[in-house]
Amino acid sequence: MSTGAIIMMVIGLGTVWGGTLTTILIALAAEKKSKIR
């Protein structure tokens, strides 16, 4: 694979997969926090 393709792959996959993971982790942390309360 060319360097350009690898960079675009990292940007694209990183944004949406990373975004999914981050927002799910935020939701889990918020749920845990509300249970502790």
Place this chain on the structure above:
Amino acid sequence: MREVWQSRKGFIFAAAGAAIGLGNLWRFPFQAYKNGGGAFLLPYLVALITCAIPLMIMEYAYGRQIRGGAVKAFSSLKKKFEIFGWVQVMIPIVVMTYYSAIISVSVVFMVYSLGHAFGMINWLSNPGPIMGMVAGSAENPLDLGAGISIYILIAVVFVWIANWLIVKKGISGGIEKISNVFTPLLVVMMVIFMINAVRLNGSAIGLEALFKPDFSKIMDPGIWVSAYAQVFFSTTLAVGVMIAYGSYLHSKADVVNSAFITVFANSSFDLIAGVLVFSTLGYLVSSMGVEFTSFGTGAGVAFIAFPIAISTLSSNVVVQGLLGFVFFLCLFIAGLTSSISMLESFATAALDKFKISREKLVTIISLFGFVGSACFASYAGFNYILDIVDAYVGNIVIAGLGLIEVILISYIYGTKELRQQANEYSDFKVGQWWDILLKYFTPLLLGAVVVTNIINLFTGLLRMDIIGVIAQIVFGWGTVLIMIGASIVFYKRKWTTSVNE
């Protein structure tokens, strides 16, 4: 007492299941390929941030606030705007009629895969004849005497019975329970298939084609229109689905983060499908010496290329058949979770206005929907009319109503008030950037999408022969007129429930 989602997990799985559908699997990879590979990803990511996320937050927040579907949502702004709500919830009903026909092919292939596994038929390495037998052929869209596919017709009955059984159970009894099982199962299966596809020889050829940037095309407005259209349609926005789902949220439920999760999960599936499809095509290009373009640009990828790819994963026919069964079950699940959300969009709107039991209403819609789907089981319907109806409903009506929705809610209800309501119980808050996007940026870009698509449809008519023009007018504009006519009928009828008071 209005139902609410029993858990946040159930709501997110249902919403993600609604957004994830057959469109992700074949539409995204070829939109990316057609529009410059990696260069398409930049407008696509911009569209996610500027259109999909703001609209998703708006639909969830407004649905939760209004406690109703699209019809109640529009009529709450101004009584006469109710008509837009009815047109909006007509979209999923029309889409479901042909969507069910596409899902039906998965059902047929699931059965044939089991036949392959048990040694009754060997077809996965050469799916052309089976696809030809299922889809049939017709000379043109008006060749209605060409015949009807009994395979699709029988499978359509199965699909509508599945829809009916799930949706009549209601939100927490049917959709939430089925989504809790099916959505994670679908994701797990697709990830396994994707990892397997990336391991194939030649997958790098496909990934290079998918991700290689072509910046000479990035200034082309067509790429931006395609990116916005892909994001808009694949997230099931502006068809009343997400407003309806939002209306069942608990009054103290998170809105903002749930919207982010839904949009990102849908896009993740777009990219999982992209990597899966292109890696497999790269393998086929490498092993068979064929061109990428030889697989077509639509359903052909899923229904022709994948059986071939599955057949080459193992020399054991039992394994091939079982893998084929799992893959087409995966497609069926993706279609089913989307189709039940479409049925729910109309059901929620109608239950808001008319005093009728959910079971009776869903039964009536299912019967009408099945009759509509049966039309697409004809050879002319499946091979030609389906594309025409999809182009008119998908390209013009959805984007047009999305534009109307964002303008009316932003300027009449007000983004500031809605933002405060959305932020109140959310995991994190959105700032004023959200107001600016909804008031100025999103309407401008959606307006450009609508205008460009209308111009394309009219200029397309000039290049067609007389049969093509007649077919476009009858099936394209005809469908739009029927939708508007039916919406007027529902709009004129009196409210028989007390929820609007």
